[in-house]
Amino acid sequence: MTRADxxxxxxxxxxxxxxxxxxxxxxxxxxxxxxxxxxxNRIAYLxxxxxxxxxxxxxxxxxxARRRFFAFRRGETLKPLARxxxxxxxxxxxxxxxxxxxxxxxxxRYATGIGEREIISLAxxxxxxxxxxxxxxxxxxxxxxxxxxxxxxxxxxxxHDPAHPFIxxxxxxxxxxxxxxxxIRTDANQVxxxxxxxxxxxxxxxxxxxxxxAILVPGDVAxxxxxxxxxxxxxxQKLMAELGWRHGVIVFDHTTLADxxxxxxxxxxxxxxxxxxxxxxxxxxxxxxxxxxxxxxxLARDIFGLTIEDRGQDVVISR
Amino acid sequence: xAETPDNSFDRxxxxxxxxxxxxxxxxxxxxxxxxxxxxxxxxxxxxxxEADIRDLCQDVYVAVYEAALKEIPASARAFTFxxxxxxxADRVRRAxxxxxxxxxxxxxxxxxxxxxxxxxxxxxxxxxxxxQAALERLPARWQEVVVMRKVQGLSLGEIVTRLGIAExxxxxxxxxxxxxLANLFHDDPTDQGEQS
Numbered sequence: 001m002t003r004a005d006x007x008x009x010x011x012x013x014x015x016x017x018x019x020x021x022x023x024x025x026x027x028x029x030x031x032x033x034x035x036x037x038x039x040x041n042r043i044a045y046l047x048x049x050x051x052x053x054x055x056x057x058x059x060x061x062x063x064x065a066r067r068r069f070f071a072f073r074r075g076e077t078l079k080p081l082a083r084x085x086x087x088x089x090x091x092x093x094x095x096x097x098x099x100x101x102x103x104x105x106x107x108x109r110y111a112t113g114i115g116e117r118e119i120i121s122l123a124x125x126x127x128x129x130x131x132x133x134x135x136x137x138x139x140x141x142x143x144x145x146x147x148x149x150x151x152x153x154x155x156x157x158x159x160h161d162p163a164h165p166f167i168x169x170x171x172x173x174x175x176x177x178x179x180x181x182x183x184i185r186t187d188a189n190q191v192x193x194x195x196x197x198x199x200x201x202x203x204x205x206x207x208x209x210x211x212x213x214a215i216l217v218p219g220d221v222a223x224x225x226x227x228x229x230x231x232x233x234x235x236x237q238k239l240m241a242e243l244g245w246r247h248g249v250i251v252f253d254h255t256t257l258a259d260x261x262x263x264x265x266x267x268x269x270x271x272x273x274x275x276x277x278x279x280x281x282x283x284x285x286x287x288x289x290x291x292x293x294x295x296x297x298x299l300a301r302d303i304f305g306l307t308i309e310d311r312g313q314d315v316v317i318s319r
Numbered sequence: 320x321a322e323t324p325d326n327s328f329d330r331x332x333x334x335x336x337x338x339x340x341x342x343x344x345x346x347x348x349x350x351x352x353x354x355x356x357x358x359x360x361x362x363x364x365x366x367x368x369e370a371d372i373r374d375l376c377q378d379v380y381v382a383v384y385e386a387a388l389k390e391i392p393a394s395a396r397a398f399t400f401x402x403x404x405x406x407x408a409d410r411v412r413r414a415x416x417x418x419x420x421x422x423x424x425x426x427x428x429x430x431x432x433x434x435x436x437x438x439x440x441x442x443x444x445x446x447x448x449x450x451q452a453a454l455e456r457l458p459a460r461w462q463e464v465v466v467m468r469k470v471q472g473l474s475l476g477e478i479v480t481r482l483g484i485a486e487x488x489x490x491x492x493x494x495x496x497x498x499x500l501a502n503l504f505h506d507d508p509t510d511q512g513e514q515s
Contacts, residue, residue, distance in 0.1 A: 009494060042344070048497055051504045
């Protein structure tokens, strides 16, 4: 093994460790220290991450190409791979859903678990970043320019092509890019679209929504529920703070403890529970690692003098 | 006296510092890394021991990156190949041998320092083909987990469940797969092949 190979092994171990989920701020600090220790470390990490992120494009292999791909190696490897391929095709074939336009045989499903993130690089140079607990389907029809955000939150950096508009479907809503960077977040009962660059068209198929169609410009945040749709404008600084998750952080500014807890709970298996209404209304601020709930509980204990009870699978914050 | 465990000011400053480094990171990933296939070709013509090529490449990267921290060079391509020539010259001097190829001019090697080079224009088009070729050349056990993770989009936990092997083993295969994939991706198999 050469020096560079040894370095590659360590850098690759970091990438794997990051993808396992449960990434804490202690892990991040450890990684940061390693990266800062020598330029060589940083370069090895950048170099491997670059190819590893690009490898996301392998998902774009369509079905016939994928079969070819699975057939290239005979013997031992074919069996497990073919078995997995069969499972995958079967799962795709029996996957429920009433979207007739969305051909099950030609789409690819991307899913992130709690606390995970994933970057999808598309063949046309567009990028989609998935936040925690997100499910997105990419259709290989329409030049791969139609995706369906089934749940969660994603950031889209789309290379505009007037001939092939990029369309995101989510619930009963549709976002069509007009040269765009935007983010979509879906919650139980609403969809929020935030526009950062360019412009996009936001449409809602729901007849009860009064405002059905809007062109969004940078700074616009459209919030649609089953019954309504409104557009508000937010200052740039606040908008950028909302994208903190792309770097593994959440930014709170006069956020109630209840909202902060539910935001943390999107990223962590161990849930924060705030039941006392007075405690829930306390407000906090600051930048936190998404996976480090201890920062918040420490703040609650040290600043507000609250009681923190760790019950194993959850943590109760009370007076 | 309770101290604020989270100081947003320090964090803001840290984020800003990291954004300077991330500017260099972005430049490096965008402009320098795509040169690796050409760079390897260049190094191979000046240094015959295949086992040292990856190390030489890394030496070039470190020198380029450190220079960029001070000031980002106007032409990544020109700068990288000048650094590569210096790294080679230095290695040749230390080895106290003089392979004829090592003193060849950049021009003689067909490396034009001013043109943008084919890498960036072609990279989007070639990406998928190169990735697929790299994936096909991966050893079977590593390939399997890389396919599950990247082609099928399974999480590590799901891979462990499907394969029914220890998470540690899956992690090890994936680690090896990630490192090997980068080398194969940047390597041109027609360029006198890597030692296997």
